[in-house]
Amino acid sequence: MLSRLSSIAARRAPARFASLAAYEDYGSTVFKGDVADAYLKKQGSSAELLNDPTWTEHSADIVAAAILDWAVDNGADSYCHWFQPMAASGVRHGLTGQVQNKMIEFDRVTNKIKFDFKGKDLIRGETDGSSFPNGGLRATHTAGGYLAHDTSSPIFLRGDIVHIPSAFVSYYGTALDEKTPLLRSNEALNTQGLRLLKALGYEPKELVANIGLEQEIFLIPREQYLRRMDLQMTGRTIMGKDAPRGQEMCDHYMAAMSTAQPALEAMQEMQQECWKMGIPLKTRHREVAPGQYEFAPLFGTNTTQIDQNIMVMQVIEEVAAKHGLAALLQEKPFANINGSGKHNNWSIGTTDGINILNPEQLSKASGNDNAFAVVMSAIISAIDTHGDLMRMSIATPGNDFRLGACEAPPAITSTYLGDDMTNYLEAFKDGKTGAYSPGTKNMQMGTRYVRPISIPAEDRNRTSPFPYGGARFEFRAVGSAQNTSMVNTVLNTMTAQKFKHFADAIEAGADPIKVAQDALNDSWKVIFNGDNYDEANQEMLTKNGLWRIDSAVEANHKMVDPKNIALFEEMKVLQADECHARENVLHDHYTGTVEMEALCMIDMINQHVIPSCKDAEVGPVSDLATSVDTLKAAVAAIHAAETPYEAATLARVLRLETMVDIREFCDAAEGVVPADLWTLPTYKEMLFLD
Ligand code: ADP
Ligand code: MG
Incomplete structure (x- = not known):
């Protein structure tokens, strides 16, 4: 007891000075760099071995011996192939699969x-592939699923388990997971990107997509969370009257984090847990809504970054519980205040560290002042052609409540480049070629005590779904609970296709500048620097023919549009049967989510709202009883649907129309029932920690 108390005291003791000693165990539980090197040296090898993925074919025993040694030294004696079954988003453990085996004979x-x-x-x-979402790719009697280590993401330890990041495919090699298509899209981006750059006179060794995933969350009192079956089962409140205070004062964003609340201490521990695994979770702050927070890591290559983000989500949930909190990762846990996103910052770099979306770096490395404009033209053209797939990649059930609600960009796909870059590309398109050097502006503050500073000529635009922010694009519409593999699979694949078409044309003798100019002319409409939240602008963009898909179900159906199947096949990312399977999984996921929400609503009305209204002798009890019948009938109709697409279509109407109407009765009842008779935790009790 004494030692437990003293260890708590040690953890809580105020730090008197910052010291790098606190970071001594940074990366100690990830098998890479110096850590891997020390254990591989004992086996007569070195960490360099891991740089070439073929080590799995000739040196697997050496690496396994080193890993066993390292694991045992760190108190671990089990391993799992850690994989990501097909799933659009995960509220409650939905994102990974693992079977934990002892490293013992x-x-x-x-x-x-x-x-x-x-x-x-x-x-x-090897595992049973048929029990995971497979969209019809696996029947129960042909169930084999194979797991193979993805060497692009490092092996790491958590608790007593060595996690081996793995791809998950069927006996026939079809992708049953989120990772395999992403890895294939990386191959396409690398192959076609190198071809295009070579045609522009630049020959780097390898191209990778770098991403940085900002993660928004809510932290609420665990006690209240456990009394809300909707939050516990579905991640969001199905009902609940607004608290008297929401975002009126704009006083939450980046506000101080009170030491009187457990949130700060929890976030510190989350960061420490992540650092051990070499996850560079650098930034933390409060977000816009009460009870909302954000973490941002340092960016890295996409497979590693996504694996790490999934682990970050797990750590957040686990550590929150230790501090008496519940972490909500769902996109819209509470109505009428902001929901949570996961900004997917994306750029393309060489393995030598040149970012080809950075105009100055690319000009210098390639010696070609027009290379950057050509690369940007290809990406702009890809957004214009495949904006529907970008929308598909973010069409999760939770995001349905967020997109376009003046907190996240609308369901119209455009890109913001800023005036400076737009003017440059416009001139390029019209014949004035040459290098782009981003402008800067000297900022005067009007007092001699704050000296002028130099800032980028570009402002930010947080209303755009896909703004360019100087050297990277930021996909801002991504949902907080998502595995962002499909998001990045789409970004890579659509870009690779345009790189390929450009390279094909140039290799056949076309002038690269002319190829880029033509592409810009064709897709200029997709550039939009104005306010995407403004309805008049939305109408204008829709009229101009930009991709606009308001319904998540319709967006998911784009997975099997002939244009999109052709894209995935051309880039060897997904075959037609894999696209069809994925569409089914997306629909089933949507429908399953809505069904759980509807069943929660039925139970909450029967077990809480009606009894409270009866006790208080107020409220629309008969309307509520009718609502329960309506909900039951709607669920039955969904079960009777003939296809996953039809079921999801019905589910969406149930959720966004029927359930929204029924919620109004419930919230009205909450407003008139005396507090001591209302048995569900209120928004006030959940959102304000003190
Ligand atoms: P913002 O407020 O602009 O969203 P943040 O600092 O919160 O900025 O997050 C930016 C994220 O983008 C971080 O994860 C950062 O590592 C990442 N990032 C920065 N540069 C790049 C890049 N070139 N490619 C990919 N991600 C990047
Ligand atoms: Mg951001």
Whole structure:
């Protein structure tokens, strides 16, 4: 008891000075860099071995021995192939799969045990593929699913388990997961990007997509969370009257984090947990809504960054619980205040560290002053052609309540480039070629005590779904609960296709500048620097023919549009059957979410709202009873639907029309029932920690 108390005291003791000693264990539980090097050296090798993915074919036993050694030193004796079954988003454990195996051999003859972990255990695994969402790719009697280590993302330890990031495919090699298509899209981006750059006179070794995933969350008192079955089952409140205070004062965003609340301490511990695993979670702050917070990491290559983000989400949930909090990762846990997103910052870089979306770096590295304009033209053209797929990639059930609600960009796909860049590309398009050097502006504050500073000529535009922010695009419409693999698969694939078409034309003799100018002329309409929240602008953009898909179900249906199947096939990212399977999984996910929400609503009305109204002798009890019948009938109609698409279409109407109407009765009842008779935690009790 004493030691437990003293360790708590040690953790809570105010730090008197900052010291890098606190970071001594940064990366100690990820098998890369110096950590891997030390253990591989004991096996006569070095961390360099891991740079070439073919190590799984010739040196798996060496790596396995080093990993076993490292694991045991860190108190771990189990391993799992850690994979990401097909899923659009995950509220409650939905994002990864794992079977935890002991790294131990049990000897039948001597009845003794010893540590044992071989190369063959490390590089592949097998599991039952039919119990995961597979969209019809697997039947129960042909269930084999294979797991193979993804060498682009490092192996790491958490608790007593070595996590081996893995791709998950069927016996026939079709992708059953989120990672495999992403890895294939990386191949396409690399191949076609290198071709285009070569045609522009620049020959780097390899291209990678770098991303940085900002993660928004809510932290609420756990006690209240456990008394709300809607939050616990579905991640969002199905009913609940607004608290008297919302975002009226704009006083939450980046506000101080009170030490009187457990949130700050919880976030500090979340960061420390992540640092151990080498996850560079750098930034933390309060977000716009009460009870809302954000973390942002330093960016990295996409597979690693996505694996890390998924682990960040898990750590957030686990550590929150230790501090008496519940972390909500769903996109719209509360009505009438902001929901949560996950900005997906995206750029393309060489493995030598040149960012080809940085105009000055690309000009210098390639010696071609027009290379940047050509690359940007390809991306702009890709947004114009495949904006429907970008919308598909963010069409999660939770995001349905967020997009266009003046907190996230609308369901219209455009890109903001800023006036400076737009003017440059306009001139380029019209014949004035040459390098772009981003302008800067000297900012005067009107007092001699604050000296002038130099700032970018571009302002920010937070209403745009996909703004360019100087050296990177930021996909701002992504949902907080998402595995962003499909988002990045789409960005890479659509860009790779345009890179390919540009390279094809140039290799066949076309002038690169002319190719880029033509593409810009064709897709100029997709550039929009104004206010995307403004309805008149939305109408104008719709009229101009930009992709606009308001319904998430229709967006998901775009997965099988002939244009899109052709894109995925051309880029060897997904075959037609994989696209169809994925569409089914997306619809099933949507429908399943709505069904859980409807069933929660029925229980909450029957078990809480009606009894409270009866006790208080107020409220629309008969309307509520009728509502329950309506909900039951709607769920039955969804079950009777013939296809996943039809079921999802019905589910969307149930959720966004019927349930919204019924919620009004419930919230009105909450407004008149005396507090001591209202049995559900209120928005006030959930959103304000003190
Ligand atoms: P903002 O307020 O502009 O959204 P943040 O600092 O909160 O900025 O987050 C920006 C995110 O973008 C971070 O995760 C950062 O590492 C990432 N990022 C910065 N530059 C790049 C880049 N070139 N490619 C990909 N991600 C980047
Ligand atoms: Mg951002």
